[in-house]
Amino acid sequence: MKKLTKIFVLVVMVFSSSQVLSACQDKDIIVSGKPGYPPVSWGRDGELSGLGYTVVNGLFSHNSWVKTRVLPWKRVLVMAEQGMIDVVVGIRETPERSKHLAFIHTPLIEVSQNVFHMKGTVINSKSDLKTKKGGFISGTVFNAEFAKYAKNNLTLSSVDTLQQNLKKLEYGRIQYFISPLLPTIHYINENHMDINIAFMAEPLFTTIEKIAISKASPCVELIDAMDKALQLMHQQDFIYQQFDLLTVKWDVLKYLN
Amino acid sequence: MKTIYKLILCLIFVGSYSVASLADIVVVVHPGNPVSALELSNIKRLFLGKTTKFSNGDTAVPFENSAQKSIFHHQITGKEVAQLKAYWARRVFSGKGFPPKEMLDSGKLKSLIANDLTSIGYIDSTAVDPTVKVIMILP
Numbered sequence: 524m525k526k527l528t529k530i531f532v533l534v535v536m537v538f539s540s541s542q543v544l545s546a547c548q549d550k551d552i553i554v555s556g557k558p559g560y561p562p563v564s565w566g567r568d569g570e571l572s573g574l575g576y577t578v579v580n581g582l583f584s585h586n587s588w589v590k591t592r593v594l595p596w597k598r599v600l601v602m603a604e605q606g607m608i609d610v611v612v613g614i615r616e617t618p619e620r621s622k623h624l625a626f627i628h629t630p631l632i633e634v635s636q637n638v639f640h641m642k643g644t645v646i647n648s649k650s651d652l653k654t655k656k657g658g659f660i661s662g663t664v665f666n667a668e669f670a671k672y673a674k675n676n677l678t679l680s681s682v683d684t685l686q687q688n689l690k691k692l693e694y695g696r697i698q699y700f701i702s703p704l705l706p707t708i709h710y711i712n713e714n715h716m717d718i719n720i721a722f723m724a725e726p727l728f729t730t731i732e733k734i735a736i737s738k739a740s741p742c743v744e745l746i747d748a749m750d751k752a753l754q755l756m757h758q759q760d761f762i763y764q765q766f767d768l769l770t771v772k773w774d775v776l777k778y779l780n
Numbered sequence: 781m782k783t784i785y786k787l788i789l790c791l792i793f794v795g796s797y798s799v800a801s802l803a804d805i806v807v808v809v810h811p812g813n814p815v816s817a818l819e820l821s822n823i824k825r826l827f828l829g830k831t832t833k834f835s836n837g838d839t840a841v842p843f844e845n846s847a848q849k850s851i852f853h854h855q856i857t858g859k860e861v862a863q864l865k866a867y868w869a870r871r872v873f874s875g876k877g878f879p880p881k882e883m884l885d886s887g888k889l890k891s892l893i894a895n896d897l898t899s900i901g902y903i904d905s906t907a908v909d910p911t912v913k914v915i916m917i918l919p
Contacts, residue, residue, distance in 0.1 A: 632873075633874040634874065635872070635875025704875070705869065705873045729875040767866040767869070771866070775879075776865055776879055776882065
């Protein structure tokens, strides 16, 4: 609790120092992210919650007008381009996205991306993927090295949801899919899905999830102050303490044993 | 007076039980493993996934023992079971490693170690026999 108060005070100091009079203060701050990406961002009962929103609420803690909007991911990106969404959480930085979004330099969190396949399918390394059909969720951004490898060697198709990939895998339409490890296992467990699935323990790659501000939003003026505040949160271990709280009911050791 | 007597007996019983359970755990490897002793810090690093090697550079594969896990980690890594779960959630989420496989059956764990040069685990000292080699007795 002491730590939280300390962070709150420091965040207020960072913001009060120079840019508190930003136009961003005079409006509702609309925040959005992926609707099915726990513990970073997920939608329930018309509200988004998760690590991304806890952090954004902390960054704007002097301001009580942070609101979330549950939308399909593609629409989130389009609306953020147009400034109808001010802040996007749990987003990977790409040159294309950087045209319309300003990314806070300090990462939110690093995420492992792994290969999931049916038990019995032999996949032990990246090269085992070459002869097989794979899937991923639309909007997934690979790291540069894997993107190059995938372009030259792999046959991949995208779908909108994790559930669709699980179904395609079960019906043999794909032999594997690429997905964030822990959120995927949690999803299968939470939904009591009876699927004979396995995963490759070695991550295919890891991605850095960030927070971005629409360049069309007045809040973009605060990006440097937000970066300092986010750095501070990391220094205080605030991010992972929140992660712990959000995953406290996830039986990670049981999932993996 | 009777109550005090009962209380003393009870304390003696509880005290000796906990001393026995702490002293009972030993860290074991395959008898052919050249490592004959490991420092507490090495064992801690192995069971927290911070290294995958024995002190001589050979590959090490740690295994948890469900029956003694909470006492072992309390003594070796200083983490309670809930803290351990949170620790591994962070590491797995960001691709930094996986928790050691957990064995429910101590007998199977011993048998596994007896047949694998790379494995390391912990068992009750009363179960030790020539099929495994003790490299540490829990402090």
